[in-house]
Amino acid sequence: MKLLALQRRMAQAVMTPLTPSERMRNVSPRGRSMRAEAASFIKPNDRLTSFERLEIYNRQYWFRIFSALAEDFPGLRAVLGDRSFDALSKAYLCDCPSTSFTLRNLGGKLEGWLRKHPRYGGTRQKLAIDMVRLEWADIEAFDGASVPALKTEDLAGANPATLRLRLQPYVQLLDLRYPVDDLLLAVKGKNKDDEDFASNAFNEKHRRKRVAAVARLKPADIFLVVHRVDTWVYFRRVEREEFTILSALRAGKTLGRSIDAAFRGSSIPVEERAQNVAQWFHNWAALGWFCLSEK
Amino acid sequence: MPANRFNNFTDYGIGIGLRATHYDHILTRKPVVDWFEIISENFMVDGGRPLEILDRILEQYRVVQHGVSMYFGSADKIDREHLRRLKTLVKRTKTPWVSDHLCWGSVDGRYTHDLLPMPYTFEAAKVTAQKVREVRDFLEVPVVVENVSSYAEFHVSEMTEWEFLNEVVERADCGILLDVNNIYVSSQNHSFDPQRYVDSIPAERVAQMHIAGHSKYRKYILDTHDHPVIDPVWKLYDRAIQRIGHTATLLEWDDSIPSFNEVHDEALKANKFLASSALATAV
Numbered sequence: 217m218k219l220l221a222l223q224r225r226m227a228q229a230v231m232t233p234l235t236p237s238e239r240m241r242n243v244s245p246r247g248r249s250m251r252a253e254a255a256s257f258i259k260p261n262d263r264l265t266s267f268e269r270l271e272i273y274n275r276q277y278w279f280r281i282f283s284a285l286a287e288d289f290p291g292l293r294a295v296l297g298d299r300s301f302d303a304l305s306k307a308y309l310c311d312c313p314s315t316s317f318t319l320r321n322l323g324g325k326l327e328g329w330l331r332k333h334p335r336y337g338g339t340r341q342k343l344a345i346d347m348v349r350l351e352w353a354d355i356e357a358f359d360g361a362s363v364p365a366l367k368t369e370d371l372a373g374a375n376p377a378t379l380r381l382r383l384q385p386y387v388q389l390l391d392l393r394y395p396v397d398d399l400l401l402a403v404k405g406k407n408k409d410d411e412d413f414a415s416n417a418f419n420e421k422h423r424r425k426r427v428a429a430v431a432r433l434k435p436a437d438i439f440l441v442v443h444r445v446d447t448w449v450y451f452r453r454v455e456r457e458e459f460t461i462l463s464a465l466r467a468g469k470t471l472g473r474s475i476d477a478a479f480r481g482s483s484i485p486v487e488e489r490a491q492n493v494a495q496w497f498h499n500w501a502a503l504g505w506f507c508l509s510e511k
Numbered sequence: 512m513p514a515n516r517f518n519n520f521t522d523y524g525i526g527i528g529l530r531a532t533h534y535d536h537i538l539t540r541k542p543v544v545d546w547f548e549i550i551s552e553n554f555m556v557d558g559g560r561p562l563e564i565l566d567r568i569l570e571q572y573r574v575v576q577h578g579v580s581m582y583f584g585s586a587d588k589i590d591r592e593h594l595r596r597l598k599t600l601v602k603r604t605k606t607p608w609v610s611d612h613l614c615w616g617s618v619d620g621r622y623t624h625d626l627l628p629m630p631y632t633f634e635a636a637k638v639t640a641q642k643v644r645e646v647r648d649f650l651e652v653p654v655v656v657e658n659v660s661s662y663a664e665f666h667v668s669e670m671t672e673w674e675f676l677n678e679v680v681e682r683a684d685c686g687i688l689l690d691v692n693n694i695y696v697s698s699q700n701h702s703f704d705p706q707r708y709v710d711s712i713p714a715e716r717v718a719q720m721h722i723a724g725h726s727k728y729r730k731y732i733l734d735t736h737d738h739p740v741i742d743p744v745w746k747l748y749d750r751a752i753q754r755i756g757h758t759a760t761l762l763e764w765d766d767s768i769p770s771f772n773e774v775h776d777e778a779l780k781a782n783k784f785l786a787s788s789a790l791a792t793a794v
Contacts, residue, residue, distance in 0.1 A: 217667050219635050220586035223618040223627075230623055259664045261702065263730040269663040272731070277623050284624075314622040317580040317593040318552050361557035386558060447560035 222257055229253060230273045231313060233306055238278075240271035281309055284319040288355060289326070291347040291400040295340055295430055304336040320359070323352055343433065346392045350400055350451075353388035353442040357449045360386030365504035376472040382507045383466050388442040391459060395436050397451040402429055443503060457482050458496050462505075517653050517686025518718035519607035523573065523759035524785070527778045530764075534564055536771040537572075544775065546573040548761045549604070552580055555596040562603075569604060575719070575759075576606040577688075580622065583642045583656060583679075584615035584629045594649050601650055608653040608718055609646075610688040613639065613676060628661035631668035631675035640682030647685065655686035655718040660696040660725075660734035672697065673711040686718035689755070691747045692740065692763075696725050696732045705747050714755040722748055722781060723763040737766035739777050748781065752788045760785070 217225075228245060235241055244253045254266040261269070285305050286293060293301040312325045327348045330337055337344035362384050371379070383389075439459035441452045454462070457478040464474035479489055500506060514520040526546035529537075536542070547568060554561050568574060581593065601609060614626040629635050639656075647654040658676055670678065680687055689712060691705075698705035722745075724738030740748075740762070752758065762778035 217630075219630065219632070219638055220618070222630055222665065222667065223586050223615055226627065227618045227621065227623060230625070230627070231621070257665055257667070259666055261664075261700075266663075268730075272662040272733075273623075273625060273627065276625055280624055314624060315620050317590055317617075317622060318555065319624055320556070357559075359556035359559035359561055362559075444559060447563045 217257060225253070225257060226270070226273075229270055230277045232274065233310060234275065234278050238275065240267065240274045278309075281314065281319070281322065282306075284322050285309065288323045289348065289351050291351050291396065291403050292344060294399065294403045295344050295347050296337070300336070300338060304330070307333065307336060320355065323348075323355070327352060340430075342435075343394050343396070343430075346394045346396045347400065349390055349392065350396050350440070350442070353390055353440075354400075354449055357386050357388050357442045357444050360384075360388075362386055362504075363507045366501065366506040366508055368501075370508055374471075376475075377470060379471045380468060381465050381471060383462065384443075384505050384507060386444060387462075387505050389459060389463055389466060390440040390442065392438050392440060393435050394433055395438050396433075397438070397440055397453070399429060399433060401451070441505075443505065445503065454496075455484075455492075457484060457492070461493075461496070462500075515686070515715060515718065517608065517655055517716055518759060519653055521607045521759070522757075523575070523607075523719075525778050525781050526575070526759065526761045527774055528577075528761065528763055528765065529568060529574070530768055532768050533771040533774070538564075538567055540771075541571060542771065542775065544572060546575055546759070546761075548575050548577045551576045551578040551597055551600055551609070554603075555593075555600055565603070574604045574606060575761075576600065576604055576609045577657075578609065578611035579626070580616060580624065581611040581642075581646060582616045583611060583613060583646070584635060584639045585617050585642075586615070586638060587617055587620065589642055589645055594646065598650050601652055606652065608655055608686065609650055610655045610657055610719065611646075612659050613656040613679060614659045626659045628659065628663055628665075629675065630665040631670045631672060633669060633678070636675060636678040636682060639679050640685075643679070643683035643685050647683075653686055653718065654683075655688045656680065656683075657688035657690050657721065658693050658697075659690075660693040660700075660732075662700055662731055662733075664701055671703070672701075673708045677711065677713060680713065680716050685716075687712060687716045688719045688721060689717050689751060689758075690721035690723070691751055692721065692723040692725060692744050693734060695744045695747055696734045699732045706750055709747060709751045709754065712751075712755070717751075717755045717758055719759045719761065720748070720751065720755075721761055721763055722778075735766055736763045737768075740780070745780070745784070749784045749787075752784050757785050757788055 232241055232245055240250060242250050244250050251267045254270040258266040258269050260266045282305055296304060308326060308329050312329055314322055327345065330345055330348055334341045439454050439456055441454055443450055443452060460478040461474045464477050475493060484492060514522045524545040526548055527544060529547040529549045554565050556562065612626050614629060616623045616625055616627050643654055643656060656679065694705045694708045722740050723736045724740055726733045726735040760781045764774045
């Protein structure tokens, strides 16, 4: 058997989902006996059959990628509950196996996939989508690129009608239907507590609290910037108008057009707008969110 | 053979893996450590905390890069984005050599994120060696390959694992990262004499060594890197050092990681064997 053919066969077996009891399936995806499939390319030894040797890799594969996804999406797990999260993970990873050299990118297609498969979000689909978006933004903000921030002198003589400001690549903008930022912070805090207190009773009490928190979460539009300061990721809620300006700038619009777009239909009194804009830009610049556009 | 062309003529001593759980200890206490090994993929990012931490480590320590997903043995072509990011990191760390595993793990662009065993065939050796050469030529630093632990063997194999390793490194003209724990684990899983493996290695090609702990199950051993090194592995390490000479050595501890001092103390046990090797050389 040639190298490529062998690797295709082994990878297909290794990536076949496990049984509910976390063992290798008896039937391969092509309908062949998995025992016969394993025996066709793997030698048995005096302690393990070909099937059992292949099963070691099959189980390692699924344990590794389940664990990686759960680590990256603790908020989604809290929203869906353990059983539904496990079902979602299995279905997602079957449809979207890793195509990157790094597990960091494993959840990169989860939002799009979940939108196409709403049954995995169940009655909490919208909440689940918001949480996935936030958790992926968290990953992107954590290790996204940063470039030298804009300095005041860079803007000397700039014309707002033509000036294009660029946002730092690590800055993530989210318009959300649920206040999932609070929930994720609570979940992460809870997970930290779990590491500190290994007691089952303690964990169960907190699990119930978490479920209660999710059940109480009501829809409420929020606009969020996920960014970082001194390498730590923060969630910053902003006004709708702020969000519109930042989104327009990210889309490459000029400063003037971005500000115009922000106040279309805005309830902020006209006389307060200039002062608001000045304050927002002051805050954003202080956080180092801007760099000069290359356009 | 402390310094050779495969480790860029360096003479590193005993190092440990740089792990997030030890960052605070290292950055605040600044312990004396000869060198750290980093998992390249953890730092092949665009910015943020990983690179900030790495830069602070680089200010005070020597760092060597160790990869887990180049998959020299995959029939797939090399991922150019992976290579580009790896080279960017090589420039940042100034690593004297780069290591990755003699294994495969991806096919048709899908990644298993595991170190899957090679079929020991001449075709596989040729494909693997060609990729090692490509990577080395692109990175412009020595590339060394590490033997992996394995739990399966293939019918198509035409040679032993150590013959395959030798075939690859000769064809690629590259160095070896000799993992004595992996030799021990595979010897138990496949019933071969680990000393024979060690004795067959071209000593002049060994750039670095790994030691680690593992987990024993009823019918097989798993390479889990979550325990101290066991005596039979130390004995194998001793044998390797006697043959190869004083070699840069790294303890891997990746799961259930204890305190920094516990990990470092475990690694420093290698000193006993390195010292006896040095004494033997002097005599």
